[in-house]
Amino acid sequence: MDRRAAGAARAVLLDLDNTLVGTAHAGRAAIRKVNKLLKATLDLDDEAAGSVCDKFQEKLLLETPDPAAAIDDVRARHWEESIREVVACEKPALAAECYRLWKRSRLDLIGFTPEIRALLEELRGGYKLLLLTNGESQTQREKVAAARCEELFDAVVVGGEHAEQKPHPSIYTHCFSLLGVEAEDCVMVGDSLDTDIQGGFNAGVRATVWINNFGVSQTGSVKPDYTIPTVLDLPAILKGLD
Incomplete structure (x- = not known):
């Protein structure tokens, strides 16, 4: 036909x-807020904080569905792994805070x-x-x-x-x-x-x-x-x- x-x-x-x-604009704005949090909390320079954020976004793009895991837990873990890969330390509480800030900031602009x-x-x-x-x-x-x-x-x-x-x-x-x-x-x-x-x-x-x-x-x-x-x-x- x-x-x-x-x-x-x-x-x-x-x-x-x-x-x-x-969504893309909202995501960029949310990342900028987390970037500032990382610099203030971990005393990171622009390059290191940006690297953490880049790693998180890479993990987000590669994310695959996991029916056994809550999406909030999965994405908080993305932040935890990203922080560890850059600063070589465990910061689960900070990772959770990063996730909450990123999620809230993004939804505020949706x-x-x-x-x-x-x-x-x-x-x-x-x-x-x-x-x-x-x-x-x-x-x-x-x-x-x-x-x-x-x-x-x-x-x-x-x-x-x-x-x-x-x-x-x-x-x-x-x-x-x-x-x-x-x-x-x-x-x-x-x-x-x-x-x-x-x-x-x-x-x-x-x-x-x-x-x-x-x-x-x-x-x-x-x-x-x-x-x-x-x-x-x-x-x-x-x-x-x-």
Whole structure:
């Protein structure tokens, strides 16, 4: 089927992180606060404190799900290991404090701007909306709660609560079922070519919209149907599809 020849879109699936909320910005701000704490507590210079923070972020990127461990414990341990690798000493209490500060500071900045909220309220007048986010369940649910946004969506789906996450078709099939729509009725919107856009193609959605909010060059084989610098430009794309 030619996806562009399909009828008008009825539903929009939206990613959360760096699509609707500035998770990357919030993360950088949280790291800066922990950096200051490390320098003040351990008398570290900029390079050493930065190294601890870099190691934590590397561990965060390489993190794999562990059903037997609470995510808060796992991430406090990331800080503990990162501190030990730089200063060669055990500081579990400080690691726990670093984690609490990082988590609290990041969540404090996870919120929908008035413009994003207005956009979603406008879209709800013509489309079913579903929030589809990859990630560990507790972490992503805490972000949704911090953003106070659940009422803006017909459904919220967190990848970590399912057997497969984006870009696997099964989680999209689940989303379509929740909304009572078919794949060709839906538009997938997100900032990740590898998960959001590839997932949309895998599931056979009506169209994919890539939010290139960092102005990066498009590489690889994944080609979105549309590219915009901010999700605020989405209405024009949807109007063209209709």
